Amino acid sequence: MPCLQPSSRIAIMGAGLMGRLLACTLARQGHRIALYDAQGPQADGAAARVAAAMLAPLAESAVTEPGVVRMGQHALQRWPQLIAELDAPVFFQQNGTLVLWHRQDAGDAQRLCGLFEKNRRINSTLPALQMLSGQDLHAIEPATTHRFAQGAYLPDEGQLDNRQLLDALLATLTRLGVEMHWQAPRELADFTPGGAGQPDWVLDCRGLGARRAWPQLRGVRGEVVRVHAPEVTLQRPTRLVHPRYPLYIAPKEDHLFVIGATEIESDDMSPPSVRSTLELLSAAYTVHSGFAEARIVEIATQCRPTLPDNLPAVRRLSERVLEVNGLYRHGFMISPAMLDIVLELLATGDSALARRFDVPVHTAPAP
Structure with missing residues (x-):
């Protein structure tokens, strides 16, 4: 898997929570980002808009696996850092x-x-x-x-305001000059990354919109x-x-x-x-x-x-295409860890965090 080069062109499909987090972080690193979503800028089609956005690893340990719990602990450290980088305030509370x-x-x-x-x-x-x-x-x-x-x-458990966060991410994307395409659904077949006039990388964060490519969803x-x-x-x-x-x-x-x-x-x-x-x-x-x-x-x-096991996963569909999906009911609790896993994969082709959090990185489409 090639590594991300400076000032790469990256197409991100899906402007929900994962898509916005990745777009903000990668744009801040100096990459040229084009963000595509089937809905509008208010994230009306995203599960993140309706979520309660609780960050509760011990509470959720009753219904999920230890790797997800560790991701939740990671999120409690990462969310204040991620929020501090945004252009608008976001309510965050860690009051148990x-x-x-x-x-x-x-x-x-x-x-x-x-x-x-x-x-x-x-x-x-x-x-x-x-x-x-x-x-x-x-x-x-x-x-x-x-x-x-x-x-x-x-x-020590926490929460944040999901809609304030989505709006703050949007404001930051605008300032960073991210190219945003609303009411513009895309499929993986619409891109040939690395080709002339094409993005260098494609990141698929469409959630249920990716079922054609990932039918197990x-x-x-x-x-x-x-x-x-x-x-x-x-x-x-x-x-x-x-x-x-x-x-x-x-x-x-x-x-x-x-x-x-x-x-x-x-x-x-x-x-x-x-x-x-x-x-x-x-x-x-x-x-x-x-x-x-x-x-x-x-x-x-x-x-x-x-996904069938109720756990998140990353797939490498080709050398320059990554899919991130399966956040289930834990989106806000695990998205910072999924963000950092994808950043590691892009930077080095490997992710120690994925192993730490038991997140599978498939190297080919699942059967």
């Missing part, structure tokens, strides 16, 4: 995660906390889970007073509600143990909250059902009664690009 449960769900909560402890034994660099009494809860999150008798606190549907709740004062992402699905509430700036839970094996992009919306909102109300007077800002769905 709160896990709550009602008395009838104590058995499920005990099993979940047991998983957290088991995974910390596997990865001793994860922070220790802290079990909280009702009095402890009142001290750490006064908004939960009298509603929960116990809970758990996962220190599937969509996993997520549904979220954004509300403005001036009476709610939750200070950190809060997860509610639930018998059917785990609810999360991610507080952003100015009393904006992202509430989500559903994870459906489906490519269906239709609006959320009445049932799932009612369940989300009623569960949020049990966490804080102030949600009763909240105003619904948006109810949205999106399908996350997912």
